[in-house]
Amino acid sequence: MKLIICENYEEMSRTAARIAAETLLRKPDALLSFAGGETPLGFVHRFADMVNSGQIDPSRAYYVSLDEWAGLSREDEGSCGLFNQKELLGRMRIPFLQAHVINGAADIEEECRSLDGFIAAHGPLTLSVLGIGMNGHLGFNEEGVRFDLNAHVIPLSETTKRVMPKYFGEKFHPEYGISQGIRQIMAAETVLLLASGEHKANILREAVRGDVTNQVPASILQTHPSCVVVADKAAAAML
Numbered sequence: 206m207k208l209i210i211c212e213n214y215e216e217m218s219r220t221a222a223r224i225a226a227e228t229l230l231r232k233p234d235a236l237l238s239f240a241g242g243e244t245p246l247g248f249v250h251r252f253a254d255m256v257n258s259g260q261i262d263p264s265r266a267y268y269v270s271l272d273e274w275a276g277l278s279r280e281d282e283g284s285c286g287l288f289n290q291k292e293l294l295g296r297m298r299i300p301f302l303q304a305h306v307i308n309g310a311a312d313i314e315e316e317c318r319s320l321d322g323f324i325a326a327h328g329p330l331t332l333s334v335l336g337i338g339m340n341g342h343l344g345f346n347e348e349g350v351r352f353d354l355n356a357h358v359i360p361l362s363e364t365t366k367r368v369m370p371k372y373f374g375e376k377f378h379p380e381y382g383i384s385q386g387i388r389q390i391m392a393a394e395t396v397l398l399l400a401s402g403e404h405k406a407n408i409l410r411e412a413v414r415g416d417v418t419n420q421v422p423a424s425i426l427q428t429h430p431s432c433v434v435v436a437d438k439a440a441a442a443m444l
C-alpha cells in the first residue's frame with residue numbers, strides 16, 4: 206500500500222482527481238468506478254472540472270457505479286445513482302463512451318447480473334476509487350463478506366444502518382445493499398482508498414495496519430499490488 210497524506214479534504218480530492226486523470230491519459234479506454242457518499246464528492250467534482258477544462262477526455266472510457274441501496278432508484282434522494290448523475294455524469298460536458306449505473310429499484314438479482322456483465326465486457330476495472338465505511342466496508346461489502354464474490358446483494362450491517370440517515374434522513378429504510386464484490390475490486394489495476402476526517406482515523410488504522418480479515422473488509426487492500434491510500438491529516442492521524 207502506498208500512503209499519501211494530504212493537508213485537508215480539498216488536497217485529498219485534488220490528489221485523487223490527478224491520479225484518475227493520469228489513468229485516463231495513460232489508458233483512454235479505461236474502465237473507471239467511483240464510490241458515492243461524502244468522501245468522494247470533492248474528487249468527482251474535480252474530475253468533472255478536468256473534463257470540462259479539456260485536460261482529460263472521457264469519450265473512449267467506460268464508467269460503472271460501485272453500489273446502491275436496494276429499493277432506491279436513480280432518482281431517489283441519497284441514492285448512489287443520483288450521486289452519480291448529479292455530481293459526476295451530469296456535470297461532465299463530454300460523457301463517457303458508456304456509463305452503467307445500478308438501479309436499486311429494479312430486480313436486484315438482475316442488476317447484479319448486468320453489473321457483472323458490464324464489468325466482464327469492459328473490464329477489469331482500470332481504477333476503482335473507494336471510500337471506507339465506519340465498519341471498514343468497501344462499497345457494501347460488509348463485515349464477514351466473502352472475498353471471492355462478484356456483484357451481490359448483501360444485508361446491511363448495523364453500523365451502516367446507523368450511518369445511513371446522513372444520506373436520506375428517515376425517508377428510506379433499506380435492509381440490503383447491491384455492490385461490486387471484493388473480487389472485482391481486487392482485480393482493478395489500481396485502487397484508491399480515500400478517507401477524510403477524524404471519525405475515520407480509527408477504522409483507517411485497522412484497515413491499513415491491522416490484520417487482513419473479512420471483519421474489516423478494507424484490510425484486504427493490504428494485499429492489492431497497486432493500492433494508494435489518499436487520506437487527509439485527520440483521517441491519517443492514527444497511522
Ligand code: F6R
Nearest residue numbers: 240241242243244336337338344
Ligand atoms: C458509497 C460506498 C460506501 C462509502 C462509505 C463511506 O458508494 O461505497 O462504501 O464509500 O460508506 O461513506 P462516506 O464517504 O459517506 O463516509
